[in-house]
Amino acid sequence: MAEMDVDALHQHFRSIMASVPDAMVVINETGAITAFSNTSSTLFGYSEDEVLGQNVSLLMAGKDRANHDTYISRYLQTGIRKIIGIGRTVTARRKDGTLFPIDLKIGEAKIGEHYLFTAFMRDLTEQRRNETRMKALQAELVHFSRLSSVGTMASALAHELNQPLTVVTNYLEAARDLLDAPDEEAMKMIQEALNEAAKQSVRAGQIVRKLRDYVSRGEVDKRPTELVPLISDAIELVQTEMGEGVCRISISIAEDIPDVLVDPIQIQQVVINIVRNAIEAMKDTDDCGIKLSASVVGEDMVMISIEDNGPGIDRDVADQLFKPQASTKSTGMGLGLSICKTIVEAHGGTIEAVSAAGGGTRFVFTLERAEGTHDRD
Template sequence: GTGRFFTGFCRDLTERHRAEARIQEQQQELLHMARFTALGEMASTLAHEINQPLTAITNYLKGSRRLLEKSAEEHAPMLREAVEKAAEQALRAGDVIRHLRDFVARGESERNVQRLPTLIEEASSLALVGAREADVRVSYKLDPAAELVLTDRIQIQQVLLNLMRNAVEAMQGAPRRELHVMTVARDDGMAEVSVIDTGAGLAPEVSAQLFQPFVTTKKQGMGVGLSICRTIVESHGGHIWAEAMPAGGTAFRFTLRIVDKEEVTNGGE
């Protein structure tokens, strides 16, 4: 009877919103993991199925090479060499698939001491096929102090192959097409490998989630290449990241543990 009163209640919903955001993030992570697990199972199945036709391809190529050895045709030596190289790559594809299957199944890899310049050279010979026709200039700057590393050869070559091919694709249509591959020995005992392009660069929103599964900037891409690269590098005790270059383009860098020559000598004794 003395007038009208209003009562207000203030509730701080910050924690509630944070909890909801955490739940949403966890759901997204679980969804990614479920798809990644499905991918692993699919990779294991495909590895088994693909190895069979690869074996048949290798056998056919070996048979063709034997026939060419008996041929007196003018171009037979050149064809024989091409067939031999094709057979080698079919065998290499089988190795890649076998290593991927083992890695997916057990998370393990066969690591031993490798020469980093050799790994880069072999990966480049595959990744840069057609680079000259695409008017891509390639340069190497390899630190002698970062020569020996402890790696699974096939897996690290796959990382290099992926990064180099991505770099070449990123420079399609660019006015300046330069690919720089560099290594440097860091003070923490790691070798830092850099694959640098002069393409258009990465959008900030893509950079933040670049190494997550199923994130891609390619129309035909699946978005698993860089995710697999990250898994491989981190399983080697290294780290992989991307950064924008001041003059344009992107640098992809990853690290591997350096093995001292003294360690190798002592291990051999």
């Protein structure tokens, strides 16, 4: 009976080693590998036969590879846990020599006078890659946001400054004409001064107009882009900035939605601005919620909808919402939604804010469908 129990236990252990989802390695107190799961073979590139009896430092890198046996002996002598039952991120080494990060957790079992240590390992390569990608994307978006804010401010300044500069120019030119009088020497000096003033005023107006034209026209690097990853990344960035639990955000976009022809960074900025504004507007709402959806409009456009369940907006406010200095926030400069309008229109689309059916606010904007893309099967 005892032999059958032992056989059954062995079979059970073998089934665990064959099916455990994380890489699992068992070592003894000398650091020798006594069991190596199938997922460990996949992760490290070694077969079980290649590693059984080998020192586990074979799978390690750096100082851990050189000092692992010292770690074990120190623990056996002192009983002080540095990693057992705690876990940490370390660098591992595959059979081909490549290094990669893993999440390592270790458990222990004492059998008689001897110890067994079981390591559970999860590959963090993809997670680290995604973290690096998100940080780079976030930095790029922050940079673009700053440029957009400066550009929109410049556009507003151009609008405000062109009119007074035109008036100054007209007055100076009139003064130059009127002062062309008998006192030849004085009039000559005044005329030269007024000529220079007029030239500089005209020049200033030209500079401002060029700046405004540049900002209004924009530079858009459009390319076919999948909508779901674009929006998902934007929402992840908002949640990273403002906190994941601040507001319930749901994305409902069919997988067969066609690609759009956009500059991804700029359209993500539109989504981020609208969602961030919605969250800030709902700071006093008990159950903050935002829904994002998309649908095909006509033959060549895709419409994105961002709807919140906040207090909503008046029709008069909605009409003014996208002007550069409009803001419903006491501390706002009103640049965010103006940026959104500039970006969407530069992409050939339109944007508007309307009252949602159940209260709240719904922003909708359109984007061009990429040529040659059809609804995915």
